[in-house]
Amino acid sequence: MRIFDPHIHMTSRTTADYRAMRAAGVTAVVEPAFWLGQPRTSPESFADYFDGLLGWEPFRASQYGISHHCTIALNPKEANDPRCVPVLDLLPRYLVKDRVVAVGEIGFDSATPEEEHAFAVQLGLAVEHELPAMVHTPHRDKAGGTDRSIAVIRESGIDPGMVVLDHLNEVTVRRAADAGCWMGFSIYPDTKMDPDRMVRILKEYGTERMLVNSAADWGHSDPLLTRATGEAMLAAGFDADDVDRVLWRNPVEFYGQSGRLELPDAEPTGTAEPAPPPGSFAGNSLLRGGG
Amino acid sequence: MTTFSSRPQEPSGGGPAPAAGGGTTASPQETTALREALDAALDAALAARLSTELRQAADPAVLRRLFPAAGRRYGRGPLPGAPDGWRVEDAVRTLLLRQAPPAGTAEAAVLLYREGDAAERRGVLRALPHLPVGDAALELVRDALRANDPRLVEAAVGPYAARHLDQHAWRQAVLKCLFVEVPLRAVAGLAERRDAELAALADGLAAERRAAGRAVPADLALITPA
Numbered sequence: 001m002r003i004f005d006p007h008i009h010m011t012s013r014t015t016a017d018y019r020a021m022r023a024a025g026v027t028a029v030v031e032p033a034f035w036l037g038q039p040r041t042s043p044e045s046f047a048d049y050f051d052g053l054l055g056w057e058p059f060r061a062s063q064y065g066i067s068h069h070c071t072i073a074l075n076p077k078e079a080n081d082p083r084c085v086p087v088l089d090l091l092p093r094y095l096v097k098d099r100v101v102a103v104g105e106i107g108f109d110s111a112t113p114e115e116e117h118a119f120a121v122q123l124g125l126a127v128e129h130e131l132p133a134m135v136h137t138p139h140r141d142k143a144g145g146t147d148r149s150i151a152v153i154r155e156s157g158i159d160p161g162m163v164v165l166d167h168l169n170e171v172t173v174r175r176a177a178d179a180g181c182w183m184g185f186s187i188y189p190d191t192k193m194d195p196d197r198m199v200r201i202l203k204e205y206g207t208e209r210m211l212v213n214s215a216a217d218w219g220h221s222d223p224l225l226t227r228a229t230g231e232a233m234l235a236a237g238f239d240a241d242d243v244d245r246v247l248w249r250n251p252v253e254f255y256g257q258s259g260r261l262e263l264p265d266a267e268p269t270g271t272a273e274p275a276p277p278p279g280s281f282a283g284n285s286l287l288r289g290g291g
Numbered sequence: 292m293t294t295f296s297s298r299p300q301e302p303s304g305g306g307p308a309p310a311a312g313g314g315t316t317a318s319p320q321e322t323t324a325l326r327e328a329l330d331a332a333l334d335a336a337l338a339a340r341l342s343t344e345l346r347q348a349a350d351p352a353v354l355r356r357l358f359p360a361a362g363r364r365y366g367r368g369p370l371p372g373a374p375d376g377w378r379v380e381d382a383v384r385t386l387l388l389r390q391a392p393p394a395g396t397a398e399a400a401v402l403l404y405r406e407g408d409a410a411e412r413r414g415v416l417r418a419l420p421h422l423p424v425g426d427a428a429l430e431l432v433r434d435a436l437r438a439n440d441p442r443l444v445e446a447a448v449g450p451y452a453a454r455h456l457d458q459h460a461w462r463q464a465v466l467k468c469l470f471v472e473v474p475l476r477a478v479a480g481l482a483e484r485r486d487a488e489l490a491a492l493a494d495g496l497a498a499e500r501r502a503a504g505r506a507v508p509a510d511l512a513l514i515t516p517a
Contacts, residue, residue, distance in 0.1 A: 054408035059440045096359045097408050260363060 001230050001243060004028040006251040007134070007166060007184060007213035008223060010057055010068065011049075012036075017216070017223050018064035024227040028263055030255060031057060032071040032105045032134055035078060037218050046074070046087045050094050058099060067263050069255065071104035071134050072097075079118035080110065088121055095129040101258040102126070104134025105166070108145045111138065116152060123156035132162045132257050134184075137172060146172040150179045162257055164211055169193060173201055177209075182254050186215035187225040195225065195232035202233065207245050211254060316420035316454045322389070325382045325421070328372035329365075332379060337365060341383065348390040351399065358387055358403050362410055376445060376477060377417060384414030385421050397427035404431045409442055416446035426455045436464050445473045453480030462489045465514065469496060475510040490515040 003026040010018070010031050021029075031053055033046075040046060053070040061068035072094045078084040094100060103126040106119050119135075126133040135153070138145035146165065153163055165176040166184030169192065176183045185201070186192045193201075198212060216223040230243045255261055315322075330338050348354040357364075366379035373382055391399040400422060404415040416435055419428050428451070435447035448464050456464065465478055465485075475481060493514040497507045 051408070055412075056409075056440065059409065059442070093355070093359075093406055096356060098359070098362050098410060099408070 001025045001227065001240075002027060002248045003226050003230065004030075004248050004251040005213055005223070005226050006030050006164075006211045006255065007032055007186065007215050009034060009215070009217035010061065011052060012218040013216060013223060015060070015064070018061060018066060021223050022064045022066055024224050026066060026223070026226065028067045028069070028251075028261075029061065030069045030071060030101060030251070032102075033073050033075065034105050034136075034217070035075045039081065040078060041081075041083050043084065043087045043090055046084065047090060050090075054094075054097055054099065065264070069099045069101045069261065071102040072100050073104050073106045073122050073134075074118050075105050076107050076109035076115045076119070076136060076138070080112055080114045085114075085118065088118065091122070091125055092129075095125060095131060098260055099262060100131070101255040101260050102132040102134045102164075103129070105136040106133060107136040107149050108138045109136075111141065111145060111148065116148075119149075119152050120156060123153065123158050126162065127156065127158050130258075132164065132254060133158060135163055135165050135181075137165055137167050139167075142167075142169065143171050143175075146175050150175060150181070153179070153181070164254060166211075166213070167192060167215070170197070170201065173205060177205060182209045182211055182250075184211040184213060186213055187229050188215070189220055189222050189225070195229040198229050199232045199236045199238075202238070202242075202246065203236070207238075207242055207250070209250070209254075210246050211250055212246055314425055315423050316450045322385070322421045325373060325377075325385055328370050329379065329382050329386070331372060332370055333365065341365065341386075345386055345390055348387045349392075351391065351395070354387055354390065354399065355403070355406075358384060358414070359407070359411055361387065361414065367410075380410060381414050381417040381446075384411070385418035388415070388418045388422055393423045396422050397424040400424060400428050401431060404434070409440055413442050413446040416443065416451075417449065419451035420449060420454070429455050432456060433460065436460070436467060439471060441471045441473050444468060444471050445477045448473070448478045450479040453478075453484060458484070458486070462486075462492060465489060466492055466496065469493075469508050469510060472508075475513045481513060485514055 003024065005026055008029050008031060010029060033050065033053060036049070050072055058068040072091060074084065074087045095103065103122050106122045108115050108119065123133055135149055137149060149165060153160060160180035164182035164184045167186050168176055168183050173183055185198055187195055187198055192215070202210060212226055212229050214221060214223045214225045226247060230247050233243050233246070252261065329341065333341060344357055348357055361383040362380040365383045368379055370377045370379045370382050388396065388400060400415050400418065404412050407415060412435065415431060432447045432452050435443040438444060444467055448468060452461065452464060461484060465475065465481070468475055468478060493511050497511055500507045
């Protein structure tokens with residue numbers, strides 16, 4: 001089973017997690033920029049965080065055979081702090097970096113005008129840099145927040161196929177499906193979603209545009225729940241190709257729209273228009289063979 | 292094609308010496324050879340694109356935009372004909388930095404390093420011997436040597452460090468290579484600069500490793516040849 005975890009905060013995880021993830025079949029991850037638990041007080045500490053997502057963390061991942069990418073943004077919670085908002089001016093220089101595969105996490109936390117401003121500005125940056133956008137849906141008033149997010153997305157003019165609405169559940173999945181966005185589900189030990197509920201959603205909605213992640217961070221979470229979901233799919237009658245689509249090909253297709261995925265074993269060659277190597281997708285370099 | 296020397300250019304009399312003014316560490320031939328290696332490695336369309344972008348990079352704002360994209364645009368593979376460890380993107384970034392006005396090159400290198408990801412930082416470090424910056428970029432080498440990312444450490448111990456780093460810091464850099472498993476062949480000027488104190492430090496490392504029942508790095512032999 002080859003697994004691409006499209007949303008996991010490895011900065012908050014140990015090397016033992018990397019080892020266990022690799023053993024479970026995880027060979028690629030995307031780490032979205034988010035809130036660190038402790039509020040930040042200046043743009044400089046965001047810059048150090050972003051530098052870590054582009055420097056130390058990919059190196060750490062590479063030691064365990066895992067290809068690490070990230071998304072960059074001012075997160076919704078800290079968009080409310082005027083000390084942090086100038087981060088928006090730093091973003092353009094980060095959005096041109098290799099391995100930055102989306103703008104995110106953006107969206108709503110408490111549904112404030114400040115959050116909406118940062119959300120709209122950053123959707124504009126995604127369009128400008130031809131990057132996908134990762135939209136966090138709020139914990140409180142998730143249904144209302146999802147509707148409002150979809151309205152802001154429509155207003156921005158971004159192609160909904162370039163947007164993932166994340167942390168969805170049974171109540172919000174239909175809205176995201178109808179909006180034409182990608183649908184992200186965070187599988188958690190207690191909250192958000194669990195593997196069996198996820199399987200029921202896949203049975204109802206199919207596997208197209210579906211992304212399954214562990215969203216593992218500094219809270220009670222488990223980086224191996226992607227694998228557990230794949231196993232629950234097989235136990236429920238999905239075949240190996242369905243599992244591969246959800247856990248590998250879908251995230252490759254979604255983030256591949258950035259043109260900046262770097263999966264192992266296929267370094268770009270020195271040609272302007274390279275013939276796509278086996279296993280390549282839309283100009284990204286991909287892992288050869290199965291995992 | 293001009294061949295590369297892995298040794299720093301040193302003033303007559305040997306031994307490291309401060310750079311004169313804003314001089315470069317590498318010879319002009321070594322820089323020219325990088326361009327020749329790139330032209331040989333890139334296909335015609337990309338080589339033409341490189342020429343265009345190098346002209347555009349004289350504008351600092353354009354340089355700042357082109358520098359991060361060098362890997363995905365020109366390639367990240369090893370560059371045939373270049374020194375060990377050099378990648379296509381490293382040589383492109385060296386040539387991009389060479390487009391900065393000489394008086395502003397050190398400032399441009401510091402900015403691009405500070406704003407760079409790991410690959411860009413490695414690119415700046417690789418470029419240093421080819422830039423007219425004298426010792427003004429030494430702080431970047433010191434920064435990279437504090438990192439634990441072997442890609443940065445390896446790029447930091449090249450000819451520029453051999454030329455400009457003081458002996459204490461240079462010895463520490465060599466030891467750091469052993470700890471983060473950067474092969475000592477990456478250390479420019481090792482044969483010229485190694486001394487009795489470095490040998491003693493290496494002996495100490497070997498004694499600790501033996502006491503712990505761990506392997507002694509084979510590269511230690513390069514510090515204290517039998």
